[in-house]
Structure formats: structure tokens, C-alpha cells
Amino acid sequence: MTATTNSVPRGISRDAMARRAALDIPDGAVVNLGIGIPELVAGHVPAGREVIYHTENGILGFGPPPPPGAEDPELINAGKKPVTLLPGAAFFHHADSFAMIRGGHIDICILGAMQVAANGDLANWSTGAADAVPAVGGAMDLVAGVRRVFVITEHVTRDGAPKLLEACTYPLTGAGVVHRIFTNLAVIDVTPAGFLLRERAPDVSVDTIRALTGAPLALAPGLRVMG
Numbered sequence: 001m002t003a004t005t006n007s008v009p010r011g012i013s014r015d016a017m018a019r020r021a022a023l024d025i026p027d028g029a030v031v032n033l034g035i036g037i038p039e040l041v042a043g044h045v046p047a048g049r050e051v052i053y054h055t056e057n058g059i060l061g062f063g064p065p066p067p068p069g070a071e072d073p074e075l076i077n078a079g080k081k082p083v084t085l086l087p088g089a090a091f092f093h094h095a096d097s098f099a100m101i102r103g104g105h106i107d108i109c110i111l112g113a114m115q116v117a118a119n120g121d122l123a124n125w126s127t128g129a130a131d132a133v134p135a136v137g138g139a140m141d142l143v144a145g146v147r148r149v150f151v152i153t154e155h156v157t158r159d160g161a162p163k164l165l166e167a168c169t170y171p172l173t174g175a176g177v178v179h180r181i182f183t184n185l186a187v188i189d190v191t192p193a194g195f196l197l198r199e200r201a202p203d204v205s206v207d208t209i210r211a212l213t214g215a216p217l218a219l220a221p222g223l224r225v226m227g
Contacts, residue, residue, distance in 0.1 A: 008160050011184030011201040017152050019044040020226055021182045025051050034111035035079035037152045041110055054106055056138040058097045061089030101145040109142040113153040115168040118194040118215040120178040123170035143174030155183035155212055162214030185209050199226045
């Protein structure tokens, strides 16, 4: 289905999406953050937890973004955004960074998405159009080598079309790899039976979320409003 932008509620902000995703990172997890909204997650480690952030360009243990004016141009993440270092942080070769990913040493990756299918397929690197500029980065390695894959994305495109679909129409980054999706409207799990709505944004109804989702959406027992 499609919907116009006028019919799409704003939902929660991108920073709130990142904060909600951070709540689902277990204490002690090693986490890789994709480019875009996922980068914001580094600024939202829940109190009392330690999260070890990894980036493909060779840092383990980076922290939140530095305050304005304190950026070090040589201290950046894979998205070329300035980062800080936490005590115990380490630098390593690019090849070693990918060895960590391919060797199964990263617990969670949080990626952006162009499309996610009800079976967990992820498309986030190209529309496949003739004039598209593909940019896969390390995503294909991440979805193949990481234990759990989270996605943060706006629920629909700028044109109001669903990004959560019965099947992806863009080239896949990975097949059946996504476990949980955080959008501006909802938190949705990918299950063997398809999408399962766990949380909805304040002031956004289940019917609205269903209307803006391009695949059947089951309701989890105890469905609640995102805090």
C-alpha cells in the first residue's frame, strides 16, 4: 500500500528512536552502529550498563559524540563522524576489524534500512535504479557475522510509501537477518510468522501503524506505548 506524507504522523524523534534502541542493548554487549540514525545510539547508553562500541575503521570502545569545538578530525567512526574514546579503548587495523565481524565477535549491529521484509530480509545499500549510487560499506559482512541485527528507520519513505514490506524490491543486503525494527512509529519484531508489533509511539494508533506497514502486522501480548 502507499500513503501520502500528509497522512503520516510524526511519531517520535530520531534521537528518541536511538534512545529506545539503546534500551534493548544488554549490559556488556559489543555493538556496531551503522551510518545515519544508528550513530545516535552511542549517546544513549542506559544508566548502569556498559556497552562496547565497535566501528569498522578500527576502534573498539568509542563513546558519545564530542561537544562542539572538541572534535578531533583523526578520531572518527565509519561514517566519518567525530567520536570520543572511553577508558580501555583500542585501535586496530581495518582487516582486524573485519576479522572481528566475520569471526562472530560482535553481539549486535544496528543498521539503517531502505526496506525490511516480513521474513527479515534487509535492503539498505542500493535501490537498484540505473542512476543509483550504491553504498554497501560493511553492512553485508555485519549481517552475516553478527549475532543479532537491529534496524532503525523511519516507518515510511519521504513519499509516504511503507519501508516494512511483504518482500523487498531493492537488492538485498542480507536474507532473513533482521531481528528487531525501531521506527518513529513502533517497535516491531521479525518472527517466523512475520511482523509482530511490540510497542507503538504515543498518540499513534495500531490501525495507523497497520495502514503504513506493507505487510500483515500481528499484535504482541502486552502491547504497550513507547516510554
